[in-house]
Amino acid sequence: MIVVNGLRKRFGSHTALDGMTFAVAPGQVTGFVGPNGAGKSTTMRVILGLDAPDAGTALVAGRPYRSLTRPLCHLGSLLDAGALQPGRTARDHLLWLAHSQGLPGRRVDEVLERAGLQTVARRAAGKFSLGMRQRLGIAAAMLGDPPALMLDEPFNGMDPEGIVWMRRHLRELAAEGRAVLVSSHLMGELEDTAGHVVIAGRGRVIADTGIAELLSTAAAGRVTLRTGAASIDAAAGVLEGQGASVTRTDTGTLTVTGLPAETVVQVLTSHGVPFAEISSHRATLEEAYLELTRDAVEFRAVTGSQGAR
Amino acid sequence: MSGFARVVHAEWTKFRTVRGWTAGMLAAAAVIVVFGLFPGMRGTCDDSCSLPVGPEGGEVTDVFTFVHRPLAGDGSVTVRVASMTGQLPELTGTGQRPGTAPWAKAGLIVKDGTKQGSTYAAVMVTGAHGVRLQHDYVHDRAGKPGAVTASAPRWLRLTRAGDVVTALESTDGTAWTGVGTVRLDGLPATAEVGLFVTSPMYVEGHGTAGAAGAPSLATAGFDHLTTTGSWAPATWTTERVGGPADEDRPLGGPPPTAAGEEPGGDRAPAAGQETGAEQTGDGFTVSGSGDIAPAVAGAAGLGTTISQTLVGTFAGLVFVVVVGAMTMTGEYRRGLIRTSLAAVPHRGTALAAKATVLGAFTFAVGVVAAAVVVTVGPGIIRGNGVYVHPVSPATELRIVAGTGALLAVAALLALAFGVLLRRGTAAVTLAIVATVVPYLLAMTVLPVSAGAWLLRVTPAAAFAVQQATPQYAQVEGLYTPANGFFPLEPWAGFAVLLAWAGAGLAFAAYRFRRRDV
Numbered sequence: 001m002i003v004v005n006g007l008r009k010r011f012g013s014h015t016a017l018d019g020m021t022f023a024v025a026p027g028q029v030t031g032f033v034g035p036n037g038a039g040k041s042t043t044m045r046v047i048l049g050l051d052a053p054d055a056g057t058a059l060v061a062g063r064p065y066r067s068l069t070r071p072l073c074h075l076g077s078l079l080d081a082g083a084l085q086p087g088r089t090a091r092d093h094l095l096w097l098a099h100s101q102g103l104p105g106r107r108v109d110e111v112l113e114r115a116g117l118q119t120v121a122r123r124a125a126g127k128f129s130l131g132m133r134q135r136l137g138i139a140a141a142m143l144g145d146p147p148a149l150m151l152d153e154p155f156n157g158m159d160p161e162g163i164v165w166m167r168r169h170l171r172e173l174a175a176e177g178r179a180v181l182v183s184s185h186l187m188g189e190l191e192d193t194a195g196h197v198v199i200a201g202r203g204r205v206i207a208d209t210g211i212a213e214l215l216s217t218a219a220a221g222r223v224t225l226r227t228g229a230a231s232i233d234a235a236a237g238v239l240e241g242q243g244a245s246v247t248r249t250d251t252g253t254l255t256v257t258g259l260p261a262e263t264v265v266q267v268l269t270s271h272g273v274p275f276a277e278i279s280s281h282r283a284t285l286e287e288a289y290l291e292l293t294r295d296a297v298e299f300r301a302v303t304g305s306q307g308a309r
Numbered sequence: 310m311s312g313f314a315r316v317v318h319a320e321w322t323k324f325r326t327v328r329g330w331t332a333g334m335l336a337a338a339a340v341i342v343v344f345g346l347f348p349g350m351r352g353t354c355d356d357s358c359s360l361p362v363g364p365e366g367g368e369v370t371d372v373f374t375f376v377h378r379p380l381a382g383d384g385s386v387t388v389r390v391a392s393m394t395g396q397l398p399e400l401t402g403t404g405q406r407p408g409t410a411p412w413a414k415a416g417l418i419v420k421d422g423t424k425q426g427s428t429y430a431a432v433m434v435t436g437a438h439g440v441r442l443q444h445d446y447v448h449d450r451a452g453k454p455g456a457v458t459a460s461a462p463r464w465l466r467l468t469r470a471g472d473v474v475t476a477l478e479s480t481d482g483t484a485w486t487g488v489g490t491v492r493l494d495g496l497p498a499t500a501e502v503g504l505f506v507t508s509p510m511y512v513e514g515h516g517t518a519g520a521a522g523a524p525s526l527a528t529a530g531f532d533h534l535t536t537t538g539s540w541a542p543a544t545w546t547t548e549r550v551g552g553p554a555d556e557d558r559p560l561g562g563p564p565p566t567a568a569g570e571e572p573g574g575d576r577a578p579a580a581g582q583e584t585g586a587e588q589t590g591d592g593f594t595v596s597g598s599g600d601i602a603p604a605v606a607g608a609a610g611l612g613t614t615i616s617q618t619l620v621g622t623f624a625g626l627v628f629v630v631v632v633g634a635m636t637m638t639g640e641y642r643r644g645l646i647r648t649s650l651a652a653v654p655h656r657g658t659a660l661a662a663k664a665t666v667l668g669a670f671t672f673a674v675g676v677v678a679a680a681v682v683v684t685v686g687p688g689i690i691r692g693n694g695v696y697v698h699p700v701s702p703a704t705e706l707r708i709v710a711g712t713g714a715l716l717a718v719a720a721l722l723a724l725a726f727g728v729l730l731r732r733g734t735a736a737v738t739l740a741i742v743a744t745v746v747p748y749l750l751a752m753t754v755l756p757v758s759a760g761a762w763l764l765r766v767t768p769a770a771a772f773a774v775q776q777a778t779p780q781y782a783q784v785e786g787l788y789t790p791a792n793g794f795f796p797l798e799p800w801a802g803f804a805v806l807l808a809w810a811g812a813g814l815a816f817a818a819y820r821f822r823r824r825d826v
Contacts, residue, residue, distance in 0.1 A: 045647070045825070045826075048647070048650075048651045048654075049650070049651075049654045050647055050650055050651070050825065050826050051825040051826075052823075052825060065654055066654040066655065067654075068654065069312060071651065071652065071654055072651070072652055077651055079644075079647055079648075079651075080644045080647065082643065082644065083643050083644035083645045083647060083648050084643065084645065085323075085327055085639060085640075085643065085645060086643075087327050087328055087329060088323075088326045088327055089326070092322065092326035093326075095322050095326070096319045096320075096322035096323040096326065097319070097648070097652050099315065099318045099319040099322050100315060100316055100318075100319035100652040100653055101315070101652065102315045140648070
């Protein structure tokens with residue numbers, strides 16, 4: 001569907017892409033995640049033939065995007081929802097796009113309806129809220145009924161209702177068998193949406209993995225245990241005796257790693273150590289992502305020192 | 310639908326769905342029409358104001374003092390021009406001063422009767438352009454240079470043989486040199502042949518667009534007049550062709566005509582009792598005022614041309630280049646260019662389609678506006694009492710199509726600037742500086758030579774397509790843009806704009822194909 005191989009791109013002295021390589025499979029939403037400046041938008045512009053890479057290839061349906069005769073029928077994209085002529089109506093915006101692909105006006109009405117914009121179709125797009133512009137952008141991307149879709153930060157600036165709509169919509173599109181690539185700088189936005197993530201940092205891919213695998217590697221059993229002050233040392237002792245690593249977070253609370261929660265309960269019970277509360281902590285996608293990108297995040301030191309001034 | 314047609318369709322949809330762009334184009338048409346249909350010109354010309362038409366269809370001035378006899382069949386006439394003097398009007402005041410107008414004419418003429426506009430051939434000495442052979446108003450051939458003085462008289466001979474008229478000149482009456490031969494197809498068997506003197510409207514441009522003109526007078530002393538062939542009757546008749554309605558207006562009488570106040574029907578030989586002929590020993594002393602030449606429009610001539618109806622073109626051009634540049638810079642400003650190129654990744658196609666839509670629409674708008682004013686405008690100007698030179702349908706068509714093409718190609722130049730600069734203000738400013746400003750400067754404040762230079766090299770050279778009447782080297786006139794005359798031929802001027810736009814678009818396409826967006 002979308003295959004990116006060894007992309008390199010420099011803007012002056014700044015390396016935007018440094019060997020970016022991944023593929024987007026059909027039938028699922030692939031999250032394209034990374035901090036700002038990781039090269040996500042540049043990669044998308046290269047895929048669309050807007051920027052020329054210094055090295056590497058980007059193929060859509062097996063061909064460079066620039067060689068496609070009706071590109072919107074192969075890949076629908078939304079880079080910037082604000083990229084609209086303000087005086088043109090939503091319908092006319094879609095109409096010229098449709099005409100450029102040889103599509104009839106009927107198709108415009110179909111995508112308007114699917115995006116829930118039919119009531120505002122004849123209003124100037126310049127008066128649209130950001131959420132409505134995102135819907136219009138999605139409608140434009142769907143014009144050619146493409147087997148692949150690519151959206152750059154579609155959740156940016158959306159209200160909660162819009163985010164819910166967008167997530168459901170993306171899941172539906174993937175369920176129809178399309179390849180859907182969605183970039184975001186916030187992993188949490190892709191929770192319950194993406195089945196796969198490509199994590200980028202400093203212009204290359206850090207991780208290319210299924211969501212389930214990502215969570216399982218990151219959530220390697222962290223258990224929080226609360227005991228009375230009297231028994232905290234005893235609890236730490238018996239658990240360390242079983243090979244767990246234990247840290248005291250504050251008075252009466254231990255964080256245990258290396259043992260699943262059931263084993264912790266069993267060990268404490270068998271040693272007769274009393275405890276008040278035990279909870280197994282499941283890692284969030286956000287935490288897993290932060291763990292992976294800790295080294296890759298650029299400007300962290302700079303941001304830190306700025307924060308301290 | 311082929312790929313390119315599809316993209317053109319899309320660009321057309323894009324263009325027509327932005328109200329500002331279509332409104333801008335309609336405003337361009339409206340401003341041209343308003344300028345054309347509500348002209349400020351006023352004059353005193355009524356229905357009687359018309360000019361004789363020459364054998365080749367063009368309007369002519371045919372006013373001169375004619376001392377003639379009928380010549381049946383073939384024959385010749387020879388004369389010595391012993392002296393040539395004249396009087397020029399003082400344009401800054403009243404009265405006259407001695408001097409000969411550069412195109413004052415004295416010599417021999419063979420003519421189909423004395424009706425204005427009839428076919429003729431004439432050999433003459435001039436005030437400052439030497440000996441000339443002219444025929445049928447628009448044709449002019451040079452003989453030897455030099456003016457007539459007491460120490461350097463000039464001999465002239467005109468011979469008719471069938472339809473062929475041969476002119477000779479000599480400094481001594483024995484050694485003759487040919488000036489040329491012309492064929493007059495419509496010349497009847499018996500033609501009026503004899504001496505003539507005339508002297509044209511004397512014009513001085515002052516400042517830049519301003520001008521003043523008034524009639525001048527020339528007086529020539531002819532002697533050694535001899536003839537061969539069948540001449541009858543024996544006596545010479547003096548006639549003021551184009552007169553004598555002006556007899557009550559002596560030289561210097563009418564006030565100088567200033568530009569802006571159109572001369573209308575006031576062009577008239579000056580003359581009164583000072584024009585005429587007086588027999589001397591073996592010749593005549595003849596005084597004349599007027600001209601035998603194609604009629605020229607403008608401050609120096611009579612009335613105006615249909616170009617005048619199109620004076621609003623420059624204002625329309627402002628709208629057109631603004632829209633032309635904005636169709637591109639508007640896309641850059643909002644990042645819409647990325648959507649456009651995602652839909653049409655082949656950039657050459659994308660740019661060509663945009664140029665096609667912009668060019669075709671602008672051309673259509675320009676042609677409609679120009680057709681309206683060229684059709685309706687002259688009647689309104691005539692109604693205001695200003696004479697308008699009629700032009701051939703071919704010229705009218707060229708002016709209408711040329712105006713549309715001028716606007717269209719200028720829009721494409723602005724589009725190229727839009728691609729290259731990507732910023733609306735910069736592209737619009739550059740386009741206006743390149744196309745409208747040189748024209749306005751040449752029309753108003755610049756000296757004629759500097760204005761002519763601008764109208765040769767800048768894209769504004771294309772305004773030459775609006776020139777309605779040709780410029781004649783043998784007619785003194787104010788051939789300035791303000792009078793409807795441009796330094797380049799119509800299509801040469803248009804070619805200058807075309808070259809600019811072509812180069813601009815080629816460079817724009819080159820950059821557009823290589824640039825990241």
